Amino acid sequence: MSATTDSPQAGPHAGIQLVDVAPSAVPPLALYQSPWTISLAIAFAFRGAGTYIIDDIDNAGVARGKEKQQDFHTIRKEVLSKKGWTNCRPLAAFCPDGLLFANLSRADYLALDRRMPLAALSKHRSTNVERFIRDTSRKHGMWSLAGPDQAITAVPMRTAATGLRDIIARHEEAVLRTLADPQDHETALRRLHHLMPEPEPEGSLLDYFQQCLRRGLELVGSDTPVLSAARDLIPPDGGRLLPRFLHCDPKTVDAYNTAAAIQGSRLIDADHPLPYYTVGLSDGVRADLTHPLRQTPDQVIAPKILALEGVAGMALPRTTARRSTILAREHAYRGLESGSSQVFFDTDWLESLRSCGTEVHVDGIFQPLVGGRQTMPLGDLVAELLRHEESDEQDHQEDPTELWTRWVLHETLADLRTWHYPVLAYAVAGEKWLERLSLRSYTEYRSLTPAHSIPSRNEEESS
Secondary structure, eight states, X not given: XXXXXXXXXXXXXXXXXXXXXXXXXXXXXXXXXXXXXXXHHHHHHTTTOSEEEXXXXXXXXXXXXXXXXXXXXXXXXXXXXXXXXXXXXXXXXXXXXXXXXXXXXXXXXXXXXXXXXXXXXXXXXXXXXXXXXXXHHHHTOEEEEEOOSOOGGGOBHHHHHHHHHHHHHHHHHHHHHHBSOGGGHHHHHHHHHHHSXXXXXXXXXXXXXXXXHHHHHHHTTOOOOEEEIIIIISOTTOOSSHHHHHTTOHHHHHHHHHHHHHHTOOOOBTTBOOSEEEEETTTOOEEEOOSOOOOOTTEEEEEOGGGOOSOOOEEEEGGXXXXXXXXXXXHHHHHTTOSXXXXXXEEXXXXXXXXXXXXXXXXXXXXXXXXXXXXXXXXXXHHHHHHHHHSOGGGGTTOHHHHHHHHHHHHHHHHHHHHOOHHHHXXXXXXXXXXXXXXXXXEEEEEOOGGGOSOOHHHHHHO
């Protein structure tokens, strides 16, 4: 790959730039709770190269305010305000209503408000702003698995199986809702069930997630093992950085607090001294670590993300590279000299669907963009939606209906480029699509040097 760089910027971007790297030089590390979203997308794009780990330190998803609820179930994700507050935290399993169906479950309503006041749109629909946001995000959204605030590593399948069956059923509905020809249903559901097999009551949720991701790796001819963060990645005693935090080393505290301020996290102070928590391997209980603790065989001391160490090449979608949370990590890993790093990948995920001739339904909100057609070949639908995404927005600024539709399209495609929804894509588009899928770019942050002060044309076009 030829080097691509970002132009010099102030703030969190100061002193760093994105530069192309070779996957062979920095193999990707997929570290996610879910075996069905970005980890699977990495497996598909890199043909199983790299390291795959289930992030079982965290929970599998919770309904906010109901973290102590012990059963697993599905919940409709809703945005509650234009600041992005939501009613649940989807992590391990979530599903939109269909492939290329409108999805506002993570939409940037503030961006819409800047272009057209939400108060005006709400008034037009005889409601208030909060209700407008909640209703539209619910109507054009997704389902999520929710359960107890308990680390995945300790959840038994007898507890999780019912909720898993529910979220699998939501995926089945999404596949059937997408496909226009009933003759395509059986094959698509078979592909879906390969990646989401029937949950059995025996074993653990971690075992099941590892099995699911291994099945995805098998599709690209890989026998790469799937590891556990709690048991294979995190040193049980917290790692070499922990003593520096315990002794309040000024350089360590300053480096951490600088990064924490970028993403708005709590700083290390008298009330919040350590960026670590303990995780029970048998009960899944997580608790903040506030003082030195004797290590026991039944727990690990897990660093919070900014204090993660020795984890090189964590792969993230290219769409996330400029987020404050990602930049905070970059500054933390460098300032703490933790040995952790991030890489960013981009694929032709959408473009590779253009040659797929499977007949699919067009979501009602997008039908005006395709001449009112209710069904069309998937490849043609992708081409039309991408064409509208790239067209001149100035032509639509005066029409509220067209502005709304184009904003929904933008948010839907942005969400898909981040989370990919590879289970739905594979179920609908099949093996030929998977064979065509390719990596488009692979980059990491490097310290800014004069030799890389001018951005290349490729990077300018992708920004």
